[in-house]
Amino acid sequence: MLKISNAIELADWEIEITQIRAQGAGGQNVNKVASAVHLRFDILRSTLPPVYKERLMAFSDQRISKDGIVIIKAQSFRTLELNKEDALARLQELIQEAVKFQKARRATKPTKGSQRRRVDTKTQKGKTKALRGKVKL
Structure with missing residues (x-):
């Protein structure tokens, strides 16, 4: 079980996790043991609520294919367990982004005091600008 929220x-x-052999620069095998991991998650077949599925499908993330399959590759650690945990954590972060509720921001009116301060500072700036370069004798 992977707890999202x-x-x-x-x-x-x-969640389907496949272990693969890690590839280094030039294609040589980095480790003799298969420590790298490919995580595969099908959005459309999952038990996520339809709202979250739609949000995930709408993401412009290179890990999500057009047919709704998320593939996460993890090979930064030397042990298989750490790579599995890393891949699961990255999937969890991705789904949590979709689960977050986007609140609509309410337009707020400026207070009377802030409006007055703004007008005052604007007029003061205008006065100092007008006096710039003029020499008083």
């Missing part, structure tokens, strides 16, 4: 959890069958 208090209300959302993903089952183990929804």
Whole structure:
């Protein structure tokens, strides 16, 4: 089980983790053991609510394909367990971005005091600008 938020959890069958051999520069095998991980998550077949599925599909993320499959590659650590945890954490972050509720910002009116201060500073700036370069005798 991967816990996304208090209300959302993903089952183990929804996340497919495949271990692969890590590739270094030039294609040589970095480790003899397969420590790198490819995580595959199908958005459309998942148990996520439809709203979150739509938000995930709308993301412009290179890890999400057009048919709704998320592929995350993790090979930064030497052990398989750490790479699995890293891939799961990155999937969790991605889904949490979709779960976040975007609040509509309410337009607020400036207060009378802030309006007055703004007018005062503008007029003071105008006076000092007008006096610049003029020499008083």
